Amino acid sequence: QQQVKQSxxxxxxxxxxxxxxxxxYENTAFDYxxxxxxxxxxxxxxxxxxxxxxxxxxxxxxxxxxxxSAKQFSLHIMDSQPGDSATYFCAASIRSNDYKLSFGAxxxxxxxx
Amino acid sequence: NxxxxxxxxxxVLKTGxxxxxxxxxxxxxxxxxxxxxxxxxxxxxxxxxVGEGTTAKGEVPDGYNVSRLKKQNFLLGLESxxxxxxxxYFCASSYPAGGKEAFFGQGTRLTVV
Numbered sequence: 001q002q003q004v005k006q007s008x009x010x011x012x013x014x015x016x017x018x019x020x021x022x023x024x025y026e027n028t029a030f031d032y033x034x035x036x037x038x039x040x041x042x043x044x045x046x047x048x049x050x051x052x053x054x055x056x057x058x059x060x061x062x063x064x065x066x067x068x069s070a071k072q073f074s075l076h077i078m079d080s081q082p083g084d085s086a087t088y089f090c091a092a093s094i095r096s097n098d099y100k101l102s103f104g105a106x107x108x109x110x111x112x113x
Numbered sequence: 114n115x116x117x118x119x120x121x122x123x124x125v126l127k128t129g130x131x132x133x134x135x136x137x138x139x140x141x142x143x144x145x146x147x148x149x150x151x152x153x154x155x156x157x158x159x160x161x162x163v164g165e166g167t168t169a170k171g172e173v174p175d176g177y178n179v180s181r182l183k184k185q186n187f188l189l190g191l192e193s194x195x196x197x198x199x200x201x202y203f204c205a206s207s208y209p210a211g212g213k214e215a216f217f218g219q220g221t222r223l224t225v226v
Binding site for chain 2: 002041043098102105106
C-alpha cells in the first residue's frame with residue numbers, strides 16, 4: 001500500500017490560475033517532504049522540498065503548505081503557465097531509513113492557454 | 114556533467130529472457146536507487162545501495178537483482194522477465210547520508226511480451 005496518498009489524479013487549470021495538489025501520510029517518522037516534477041519522456045526532477053519544522057515554503061510561483069498535526073501537505077502553483085503542464089509527485093522519506101523516497105501516485109496538471 | 118545516465122533507453126524482451134539495465138552517475142554520490150514507474154502507482158523502490166559493494170531490498174524487489182561493484186555504477190538485472198515487469202525504470206542517486214536532492218536518470222522503457 002502506498003504510504004503517501006496524493007490527489008487529485010489529474011487537473012486542468014486555465015493560464016494564470018492556481019493549481020493545488022494534496023498529499024497525506026500516516027508515518028509520523030517521515031522528516032523530509034519533496035515534490036518532484038516530471039515532463040513526458042523525462043525523469044522526475046526536484047521542484048521544492050520542506051521539513052516538518054516549517055509550515056510553509058515558497059520558491060517563486062511554487063509553495064508547499066505543511067500541516068504536521070493533520071499529516072498533510074500540499075503544493076500550490078500560482079499563476080499557472082502552459083510550461084507547468086507536467087506530472088507532479090509528492091514524496092516522503094526518513095533520514096534514519098536511508099532516505100528512501102515513498103512517492104504518491106502522481107497528479108497530471110494541464111494548463112490551458 | 115552528464116548526471117545520471119541509464120542504458121538502454123528502450124527494450125523489448127520476450128517472456129523468460131534476461132537483461133541488465135545499467136545506471137551510471139558522475140556526481141560521486143554514495144546512494145543509488147532503482148525505481149519502477151507504473152500508471153497510477155507513482156514510483157516504487159526496487160533495490161537500493163548506500164555505498165560500493167552494498168545493496169538492499171526496497172518495496173518491490175521480487176524478480177530483480179542488483180549489483181554495485183563500482184561506486185559510479187548500479188546494475189539492475191532481470192533473470193527471467195515476466196509481462197508484469199513491463200514498466201519504466203528509473204535510476205536515481207543522492208548525496209552522502211541522503212536527505213538531499215535525489216537526481217534521476219531519463220528512464221528505461223521496458224516491454225515484456
